[in-house]
Amino acid sequence: SVGSVAGSVSGTPSSAVSLTSSSLPGQTPELTALFECPVCFDYVLPPILQCQAGHLVCNLCRQKLSCCPTCRGPLTPSIRNLAMEKVASTLPFPCKYSSAGCLLNLHHSEKPDHEEVCEFRPYTCPCPGATCKWHGSLEAVMPHLMHVHKSITTLQGEDIVFLATDINLPGAVDWVMMQSCFNHHFMLVLEKQEKYEGHQQFFAVVLLIGTRKQAENFAYRLELNGNRRRLTWEATPRSIHDGVAVAIMNSDCLVFDTTIAHLFADNGNLGINVTISMC
């Protein structure tokens, strides 16, 4: 079901995030080229498996293949190539987004974590839920939202009220709106979901349509206010590069249960005061 501010049914949370970056000296392009997968041109990284004739293919491609792409010979039983694994462990490999501008070279064990947070990774659609598969550059995010997610309301100003109507709608529901101030666009998300069986909770968070670094220049405050009660949450906005799912998974947002929601709701509608400031 869908809240009437706008939005979509929520989907599964994606990846966890950890920030790792390091660069190893001494690039050796000739050596790293030996690790190129003949199918996808990504790198063949440990565990490295070879066909019976000794050809390599990356583990992702291997799962989709019935024979060796080089010699058509059998891929099973798999033969591990420990020597190549040892060589791989001594080499720096370029980040997957090197063609987009990332200059980092990393040990293969650090590559996946870095690529998850790499600032050159394409942005995905910030709308909660997994329904929209769009991805592109940061500059293309706002045009995408304006053309494809026209139903999202935008309010101007640093101090606005985010009104979520019909908070009693059953199931997982998202309420989404945009706030524009300080020459930036922020996405406000209220999500209702059952993180624990039989226990519905609300999660409210503010995302900057911008990088993690830009987000550090701002602070946001969410406030439920009414019936002689007040509940406040203050934090740094999330970058849309991290997304809503991670914030909710870590409860790094305003979290409250349905009982609390009803203390503040008026006729099934919940008003959240949102204030954004520069810091």
Ligand SMILES: [Zn+2]
């Ligand atoms: Zn491959």
Ligand SMILES: [Zn+2]
């Ligand atoms: Zn082969």
Ligand SMILES: [Zn+2]
């Ligand atoms: Zn990178």
Ligand SMILES: [Zn+2]
């Ligand atoms: Zn989208």
